[in-house]
Amino acid sequence: MNASIIDLRYKTSDILAALDNREHVTILYHGKPKGTIIPLEETGATGKICNHAFFGMHAAAQEPSVEAVMEQLRGNRYDL
Numbered sequence: 001m002n003a004s005i006i007d008l009r010y011k012t013s014d015i016l017a018a019l020d021n022r023e024h025v026t027i028l029y030h031g032k033p034k035g036t037i038i039p040l041e042e043t044g045a046t047g048k049i050c051n052h053a054f055f056g057m058h059a060a061a062q063e064p065s066v067e068a069v070m071e072q073l074r075g076n077r078y079d080l
Contacts (some may be wrong), residue, residue: 001025 001018003025007067015025015037026038049055064072 002028049070 001015001023003011003015005027008027016023019037019039022039024039026033027035029035
């Protein structure tokens with residue numbers, strides 16, 4: 001599909017429909033191609049974040065808890 005700069009403004013729904021149909025959209029400026037909008041590849045990687053390998057990677061570490069670190073950073077407001 002070819003679309004002009006004006007089409008981007010006034011026919012956005014048509015351009016999005018073309019992308020939904022897995023079409024490449026070539027953007028024209030004064031009749032000359034300036035760029036291409038390519039639909040994203042669907043990876044099918046939908047799932048819960050807690051199943052990701054990065055989630056909870058520090059759970060078994062011997063580092064201090066978040067509360068302890070925040071207490072150390074904040075400290076007392078005044079030294080009495």
